[in-house]
Amino acid sequence: MGEEPDEAARQLYLAIIAEGGRVPTGEVADADRGALQQLIDIGLLMVNRMDRCYTAVSPRSVSDRLGAELRSEATRLLVRAENLPGALDGLTRAYDAMPRPTDRAGGAVHVEGHVHIRQRISQLVSDCRSEVLTAQPGHRPADTLQVALLQDVQLLRRGCSLRTIYQPVALADPPALAYAEEVTRHGSLIRVLDEPFQRLIVFDRTVAVISANDDNSTAAFITDPATITYLVGTFERDWARADTAGAAAPGQTPARTIPDRVGRLLARGLTQRAVATRLGLSERTVAAHISRLRDRYGAQTLFQLGWLMRGSRDDR
Known part of the structure; x- marks a missing residue:
């Protein structure tokens, strides 16, 4: 039962008051039935079955x-x-007595296997009390985002802060955009850095998680204070140089800005391979963007394309 009437119920109550605080049951319009029931549920109207009417009750x-x-x-x-x-x-x-990997490497525990890594990260999320810092380069699979969304929303509802750095390509997919919109609505902060960086998660500035191999199948969970201080400093440096996720024009998704980012990097003299590395894209994807940009600008070579796009460059 709601404690406050909505606008329609308020207007109906005022109309009944204007009629002397009483309205016959047969004179209530069908369109007002929902508002009428709400007033009855709250207690602002009383049903008088003997007189076949509704009687207003004092809001006090x-x-x-x-x-x-x-x-x-x-x-x-x-x-x-x-x-x-x-x-x-x-x-x-x-829960506190549950077996966990022990520190065998001077402040770092190596966990192998994506399932075990996700389980340990879930434990750290549930134990977190104040802050999570995370850098997420490249794509994030849709199933990973579904799990992350549930954990991160609960984290934010507990009053913890969450800051994330993405590459532009990470927010190019609809599932990633939906995730970003939802966690932002709950108070998360997101920025986009148009440069290569390493995957990183830091919990309460006491535990840091980094990839220990190229395919992310092994992760190092670090507790050494000096190492964590260094990693947090790296994160804060990248955060200061990153753009806010909402920097694009209204209605423009990050995916729509990727071809322009490719062109602007070419205009700055980067090679196709360097552009792919910088944006976290495959060279084939970059080549496809370049082909479309050549058609748009009528350029025959990369040099011509970069020259023609110099006037529209806004990256510095």
Whole structure:
């Protein structure tokens, strides 16, 4: 039951008041039935079956009653909140005692296998209390984003902060855009860096996770304070140089800016291979973008294309 009437219900209540606070049951329009039921549920209207009418009730008495109910519910919830840690104490102790990889490499634990890596990261997300910093180069698979979305929204709802750096290509797919919009709505901050960087996650500035091989099938979980300080400094440097994810024009997705980014990098003298590395794209994808840009500008060579695009360059 809602505690406050919506605008339609408010207007119906005012109309009934204007008629003296009473309206016959047969005179309520079908369009007003939803608003009428809402007023009855809240208690602002009372059904008088003997006179076959609806009678207005004082909002003051409704407010007093609902206020008392809400205060009682708030007290009950506070008592539950106070008792909850004790009720879950046994489960908490079992979770804390769960076997985990031990530190065998001077502040770094190597975990092999994507399943085990994801499990350990999930544990760190659930244990996080204040902040997560993450750098995510390249594409993120749709199934990975679905899992990340559930974890990250819960993290943000707990009051933790989440900052993420992406490459432009990472936000080119609809699932990635949907993920970014949802976590941003819950308070996450996202920036885009048009340069190569390494995958990194830092939890509460006490545990850092980095890839330990090229295919990301092994991850190093680092707890050494000096190393974490260095990694956080690297993240903050990249964060300061990155662009906000909403820097594109309204309605323009990052995917639509990739051909222009390719062209602007060519205009700065980068080779096709260098552009692919810089944007985290395959050379074949870059070649396809270049082919379309040549058609658009009527250029025969990369040099001509770069020269023609110099006037539209806005990257510095």
